[in-house]
Amino acid sequence: xxxxxxxxxxxxxxxxxxxxxxxxxxxxxxxxxxxxxxxxxxxxxxxxxxxxxxxxxxxxxxxxxxxxxxxxxxxxxxxxxxxxxxxxxxxxxxxxxxxxxxxxxxxxxxxxxxxxxxxxxxxxxxxxxxxxxxxxxxxxxxxxxxxxxxxxxxxxxxxxxxxxxxxxxxxxxxxxxxxxxxxxxxxxxxxxxxxxxxxxxxxxxxxxxxxxxxxxxxxxxxxxxxxxxxxxxxxxxxxxxxxxxxxxxxxxxxxxxxxxxxxxxxxxxxxxxxxxxxxxxxxxxxxxxxxxxxxxxxxxxxxxxxxxxxxxxxxxxxxxxxxxxxxxxxxx
Amino acid sequence: xxxxxxxxxxxxxxxxxxxxxxxxxxxxxxxxxxxxxxxxxxxxxxxxxxxxxxxxxxxxxxxxxxxxxxxxxxxxxxxxxxxxxxxxxxxxxxxxxxxxxxxxxxxxxxxxxxxxxxxxxxxxxxxxxxxxxxxxxxxxxxxxxxxxxxxxxxxxxxxxxxxxxxxxxxxxxxxxxxxxxxxxxxxxxxxxxxxxxxxxxxxxxxxxxxxxxxxxxxxxxxxxxxxxxxxxxxxxxxxxxxxxxxxxxxxxxxxxxxxxxxxxxxxxxxxxxxxxxxxxxxxxxxxxxxxxxxxxxxxxxxxxxxxxxxxxxxxxxxxxxxxxxxxxxxxx
DNA sequence: TAAAATGAGTTAAACGTTTAAATGAAAAGG
DNA sequence: CCTTTTCATTTAAACGTTTAACTCATTTTA
Numbered sequence: 163x164x165x166x167x168x169x170x171x172x173x174x175x176x177x178x179x180x181x182x183x184x185x186x187x188x189x190x191x192x193x194x195x196x197x198x199x200x201x202x203x204x205x206x207x208x209x210x211x212x213x214x215x216x217x218x219x220x221x222x223x224x225x226x227x228x229x230x231x232x233x234x235x236x237x238x239x240x241x242x243x244x245x246x247x248x249x250x251x252x253x254x255x256x257x258x259x260x261x262x263x264x265x266x267x268x269x270x271x272x273x274x275x276x277x278x279x280x281x282x283x284x285x286x287x288x289x290x291x292x293x294x295x296x297x298x299x300x301x302x303x304x305x306x307x308x309x310x311x312x313x314x315x316x317x318x319x320x321x322x323x324x325x326x327x328x329x330x331x332x333x334x335x336x337x338x339x340x341x342x343x344x345x346x347x348x349x350x351x352x353x354x355x356x357x358x359x360x361x362x363x364x365x366x367x368x369x370x371x372x373x374x375x376x377x378x379x380x381x382x383x384x385x386x387x388x389x390x391x392x393x394x395x396x397x398x399x400x401x402x403x404x405x406x407x408x409x410x411x412x413x414x415x416x417x418x419x420x421x422x423x424x425x426x427x428x429x430x431x432x433x434x435x436x437x438x439x440x441x442x443x444x445x446x447x448x449x450x451x452x453x454x455x456x457x458x459x460x461x462x463x464x465x466x467x468x469x470x471x472x473x474x475x476x477x478x479x480x481x482x483x484x485x486x487x488x489x490x491x492x493x494x
Numbered sequence: 495x496x497x498x499x500x501x502x503x504x505x506x507x508x509x510x511x512x513x514x515x516x517x518x519x520x521x522x523x524x525x526x527x528x529x530x531x532x533x534x535x536x537x538x539x540x541x542x543x544x545x546x547x548x549x550x551x552x553x554x555x556x557x558x559x560x561x562x563x564x565x566x567x568x569x570x571x572x573x574x575x576x577x578x579x580x581x582x583x584x585x586x587x588x589x590x591x592x593x594x595x596x597x598x599x600x601x602x603x604x605x606x607x608x609x610x611x612x613x614x615x616x617x618x619x620x621x622x623x624x625x626x627x628x629x630x631x632x633x634x635x636x637x638x639x640x641x642x643x644x645x646x647x648x649x650x651x652x653x654x655x656x657x658x659x660x661x662x663x664x665x666x667x668x669x670x671x672x673x674x675x676x677x678x679x680x681x682x683x684x685x686x687x688x689x690x691x692x693x694x695x696x697x698x699x700x701x702x703x704x705x706x707x708x709x710x711x712x713x714x715x716x717x718x719x720x721x722x723x724x725x726x727x728x729x730x731x732x733x734x735x736x737x738x739x740x741x742x743x744x745x746x747x748x749x750x751x752x753x754x755x756x757x758x759x760x761x762x763x764x765x766x767x768x769x770x771x772x773x774x775x776x777x778x779x780x781x782x783x784x785x786x787x788x789x790x791x792x793x794x795x796x797x798x799x800x801x802x803x804x805x806x807x808x809x810x811x812x813x814x815x816x817x818x819x820x821x822x823x824x825x826x
Numbered sequence: 827t828a829a830a831a832t833g834a835g836t837t838a839a840a841c842g843t844t845t846a847a848a849t850g851a852a853a854a855g856g
Numbered sequence: 857c858c859t860t861t862t863c864a865t866t867t868a869a870a871c872g873t874t875t876a877a878c879t880c881a882t883t884t885t886a
Contacts, residue, residue, distance in 0.1 A: 163609065165842055176866045181844060188845095191864060211610035212547035213842035216871050221544060222610075223587070232569040232773070241563055241590050253610065255555070256588040258573050277495065278543035278554075278585070384777050419777065441564070442774070445716050445751065497872055508836050513874055520875095523834065545872035548841050 164205035173201040184209060221280055222252050224468060225273045227266060228285040231258045233382075233412075234440050235457065236285055239305065242461020243283065250469055255279060263289040263350065274298055281468050288350050301471035301479070303464055306455070307352050309481050317471070317479040319464050321486040323353050326453045327360030329488050330407055330435050333451075335368045337494060339405035339433055341398070343376035345390045345417060346409045354379070357409045357437060380413070387416025395424050395432075404432045405494060411436040411443045411452055418446060418493065433494030449491035459484055496537035505533040516541060553612055554584050556800060557605045560617040561593045565714075565744075566772050567789065568617055571637065574793020575615065582801050587611060595621040595682065606630055613800050620682045633803035633811070635796055638787070639684050641813050649803070649811040651796050653818040655685050658785045659692030661820050662739055662767050665783075667700045669826060671737035671765055673730070675708035677722045677749060678741045686711070689741045689769060712745070719748025727756050727764075736764045737826060743768040743775045743784055750778060750825065765826030781823035791816055 166184075170177045175194060182188040183198045190198075201207070215221045224247065228236045244254055255278075259265035266289045273279050274295060281301040291310045303317040310316065334342065344361050347354030362372050376394055380386040387408055398404065408414035414436030421432045428434060428448055436443060436452035443450040463482055471477050498516075502509040507526060514520040515530050522530075533539070547553045556579065560568045576586055587610075591597035598621045605611050606627060613633040623642045635649040642648070666674065676693050679686030694704050708726055712718040719740055730736065740746035746768030753764045760766060760780055768775060768784035775782040795814055803809050 167842075177843085178845075178866060178868095179864085182865090185844075189864075194864080206607065208607040208609075210548070210842050211608050212544050212551075212553060213871090214844080215544035216542070216548050216841090216873085217843045217845090219544075219871075231563065231573055232566050234564050234566060234569075237564040237566075237569060240588075241592075244590050253587050254589075255585050256572075257586075258576055260573075275538065275540040276543050277540075384774065415774075415777070419779075442716065442747075445747070447751075447779075498874095499872075509873080510837075510875080511835060514835090517874075521834080526834085542872050545841090546874080548843085548871090549873045549875090551841075 163210075164207045165210065166207070168205055169198065169201045169207050172205065173198045219277075221278055223255050223279045224252050224472075225255045225257065225269070225279040225282045226285065227257045227259060227269050227273075227282065227287065229259055229261045229266075229288065231256065235438050235455070238440075238457035239285055239461045239464070242458045243465040244461075246462055246465030247469065252280070252469070252472070261288065263287075263293070267293060271295060274300070280472050283464055283468060286351070286353070288348075288352075290350075301468055303468055305460060305464055308356065315479050317467060318481045319460055319467065319484065320482075321455050321460075321484050323356040324360040326437075326486050326488070327357040327407070327409075328364040330437075330453060331361045331364035331368070333488060333490070334405035334407065334433060334435060334494060335365065335370075337405070337433065338403065339494075340402035341374070341400070341404045342370055343378075343394050343398070343404060343406045344409070345378045345380060345387060345394070345406060345413060347379070347382050347413075349379055351382075354409055357407070361407050382410040382413055384412055384416040384419075387413025388420045389416070391417035391420035392424070395420065395426065400426070400431060403430070405435070406432060407435050407437075409437045411438045411440045411450060414450055414452065414493075415442070415446055418448075418450070428493055435494045439489050443489075444491065446493070448493050451491045451494045452489050454487045454489050456484060456486055495542075496539045497542065498539070500537055501530065501533045501539050504537065505530045551609075553610055555587050555611045556584050556804075557587045557589065557601070557611040557614045558617065559589045559591060559598060559601050559605075559614065559619065561591055561598075561620065563588065563590045567770050567787070570772075570789035571617055571793045571796070574790045575797040576793075578794055578797030579801065584612070584801070584804070593620065595619075595625070599625060603627060606632070612804050615796060615800060618683070618685070620680075620684075622682075633800055635800055637792060637796055640688065647811050649799060650813045651792055651799065651816065652814075653787050653792075653816050655688040656692040658818050658820070659689040659739070659741075659769075660696040662769075662785060663693045663696035663700070665820060665822070666737035666739065666765060666767060666826060667697065667702075669737070669765065670735065671826075672734035673706070673732070673736045674702055675710075675726050675730070675736060675738045676741070677710045677712060677719060677726070677738060677745060679711070679714050679745075681711055683714075686741055689739070693739050714742040714745055716744055716748040716751075719745030720752045721748070723749035723752035724756070727752065727758065732758070732763060735762070737767070738764060739767050739769075741769045743770045743772045743782060746782055746784065746825075747774075747778055750780075750782070760825055767826045771821050775821075776823065778825070780825050783823045783826045784821050786819045786821050788816060788818055 166177050166180050170180045182190050183195050257269045266287050283303045286306040291312050305319050309318045346358040378390040380390050408417045417434050426432050436450050439452045439454035443452050498509050498512050502512045514522050515527050589601045598619050615635045618638040623644050637651050641650045678690040710722040712722050740749045749766050758764050768782045771784045771786035775784050
């Protein structure tokens, strides 16, 4: 592997001048520059990453910590982040934490202390606010989770889950449903709590008593959605139309299949509304009404923000709320 | 950030001795060692990644280049690779190439020349054999794609797609289907070609003429599967039971929905068999018969192999063929 | 008892960059 | 015509490690 030294020798200049043409931070005589460029070309020279990182205290790497790469929702955000980061010379290091807050913390601490990355993006972390290290010196963006209450210098990019679940409740109520249920995610997922809250509060404003709303907390999977829905149907006596807000599309799909299996009619008897709008939601039978979290916009925002912050280290952290959209299809 | 120098000063030793306890390559007096360990603890010392990388010519990073992170199939493999790499002190750099051979080549060349990674894993690359750079000095593992014909020093981990699609054909034939079709992937995906080949060859051995097998080549998506299946149904006159091999589960799902929409009965009139066995295949209506590519085994194998090769640089490259399994469910 | 071997630790060079400070030739100023 | 300024380039230090070569005290060997 050719080094800057080899280039300098071949071009008959000093290392410093070669460095100057590489970084472009100083003027160098066009002739000299051409000679150096040619030498670099000839030797297929590529600057050594580690040397540069050591000297500049910059690794041109960004960590992305996410709960489950198998979930297309996170995949879409990651892909969208990459689409903007690709245009810079940063690389993404990806860590799948298997939905474990402990693994999130381990990964976070590792990246903070070893300085192998220049910035960190955490997508939908489950770690409790007060367990986040307070001495984080590099840009940290928290995605798909609302701004923390406790003091910090993190950036946030998220959709307003309170508002969206309120819209969902309102839509269900307006569609003539009389009884209501909610199958929400695990209690350690902040957004699962917020969605439940927004749904219930709004229904209450519509005159539905909170204690009449059946609530199940469970994981975001097909099986758990199926299971929870079965349980609701076997518990509740549906005399009137029942609306169920399932706070993730994948679980909503499970719920739909459970309803079908019990021989009930979707929409006529039991309405289902999901959350996220992942790629298959429009293909379900019936197509799932759900709230779209715009993964593409989020990713682009996050990518742009972190590059900005890396560019200008004393740029302030920011909080961005992105607008989602209720996708009305045919399940409620 | 504390450096090795600070640790040495606090422990009242030389930096070399500190380095010796860090690397563990030389014996150091237990007392001294304890003192140093304590100092490291007190200063929350973490070795600087870049310095180490520069000196040792090792970055403790592995690149993973894959076509589409949004596809759970690739996500599962990645996750499984990570599960083993996590136990070492390597990190994964992930690049999504958007199914573009050009982007694959760009990413590959970048990683080869900048030495920011110590090894490369390519999952299901579409790049033509002869376009792979020949001067790759680091371990390269190619996953889910058969061994190249041309000379190289790459490792391969894959399932025998010829054999599995042969099994599929045989199963379809034995199940009493009389007419046959195949909806396979893009022509630049080697496995799509192989699956088609295995299917057709085996049917031919069963006495089905190749020219009687309807073939459509299209992308691996729900929409394309739906589209292709609709086309087949509107073209072919089904007097006898039709078996369709759709070479990816996601497209197979689309195909199922198309059959339903046309008012035909799955299995009785049109049988569908998929490929991959991704997470939702068992939940489809009817549950999809498909060939399971064991993403977990593959990932573990790949992770183990690359760590082995990084450990011992003059270890030979290897070729591993992993056994998959026909998952018989209810769609054919 | 002198010479050789061992053991634990230190010194200093090296990895490949960037960059502040130094150089020295040419241009501008008085 | 000598002094100052400007400009392109070079010299050398620095980033934080690892490691080969060295040191020096202690133990072993003959």
